[in-house]
Amino acid sequence: MVTRDSAWPGGVPCWVDLGVDDLDRARAFYGELLGWEAPPGSPETGxxxxxxxxxxxxxxxxxxxxxxxxxxxxTTYLSVADADETARKISAAGGKLLVEPGDVMDAGRLAIAADPGGAVFGIWQSRAHTGIGLANEPGALCWNENMSRDYEANLAFYRSVFGYDYDDMSANGFRYSVFKVDGNPAGGIGELGADFPADIPPHWMAYFAVADTDAAVAKVTELGGGVLRTPWDTPYGRMAILGDSQGAVFAVIAMPAGG
Structure with missing residues (x-):
């Protein structure tokens, strides 16, 4: 388990949020699945x-x-010290700004961008809201990964903008690197190779920890969601890729003891 009450280091995935049509339905879905309390926000925040x-x-x-x-x-958000300066780096490195930097009241400053591979992500300069306060615990975020069909370009892009170092984990025709911040693993960048269906778009995937992957999959089905990839075992835990009751895609993983 990781808890934090201050800004995350630059380049670390520091927040995720879901954009949907029916907020009440989404709150109920994730409350049932992951045990979240999700009180409605104020009218000024929609x-x-x-x-x-x-x-x-x-x-x-x-x-x-x-x-x-x-x-x-x-949407996955990466922590930055200066959203405006990072936005300039994104453009210079071949990314595309979709939403220019702007203030979110006193919470922080954000921008939305697409990398050269086409995956959309956000950047977050924290103020009152420092991001995730709990991670690597059932019901909380535990991993974020970028997947595209332009693997080499994305490695270069994220190194240029965020200063990432990489550990290459590629094997058996699958290309994947763990990106590191201050020497610590912070997420993954991988390739949507020939084995992936052509209709899978470039994306950032959010993984949420669960106590039991198979039980979580059964619960998603009960709640009106879907299973995009049935559970499979990895050295890092048992995973599944799912869709919620409105079609938003996410992943779950039951991590082995020790995280």
């Missing part, structure tokens, strides 16, 4: 909820942004 686990912030649920045909989705 009802944006800060979801809590054991009294600590773990994720956000808010109204979907963009055109009506944009699907519900989870």
């Amino acid at each position: 009802g944006y909820s800060i979801c809590l686990k054991n009294g600590r912030a773990v994720a956000g649920i808010g109204p979907k942004q963009g055109p009506p045909d944009v699907p519900p989705a989870w």
Whole structure:
């Protein structure tokens, strides 16, 4: 378990939020699945909820942004000290700014971008809201990974913008690297190779820890969600890729003892 009450180091995934059409339905789904308390937010935030686990912030649920045909989705935010300077680096490194830096009241300053591989992510300069307060615990975020069909370009992009070092974990035709901040693993960057269906878009995936992956999959089905990839075992825990009751994709993993 990891708890934190201050800003996360630069480049670390520090927050995730879900944009959906039906906020009440999403709050109920994740409350049942992950044990979150998700009180509705104020009208000035569009009802944006800060979801809590054991009294600590773990994720956000808010109204979907963009055109009506944009699907519900989870967004991963990377911590930055200066959103404006990072936005300039993103553009210079070949990324595309989708939402220019702007203040979110006194909570912080954010921007939304797409990397050269096409995956959308956010950057977060924290003020009153420092991001995730609980991680690596059932019901909380435990991993974030970037997947695209432009693996080498994305490795170069994220190194240029965030200064990442990498540990190459590639094997058996699958290319994947763990990115590190201050020498510590912070997430993954991988390739959507030929074995992946062509309709899978570039993305950042959020993984939530659960006590029992198979039980979580059964619960998702009961709650009206879907199973995109049935549970499978890895050296890092038993995983599954799921869709919630409005179609937003996420992953769960039952981590082995010790995290």
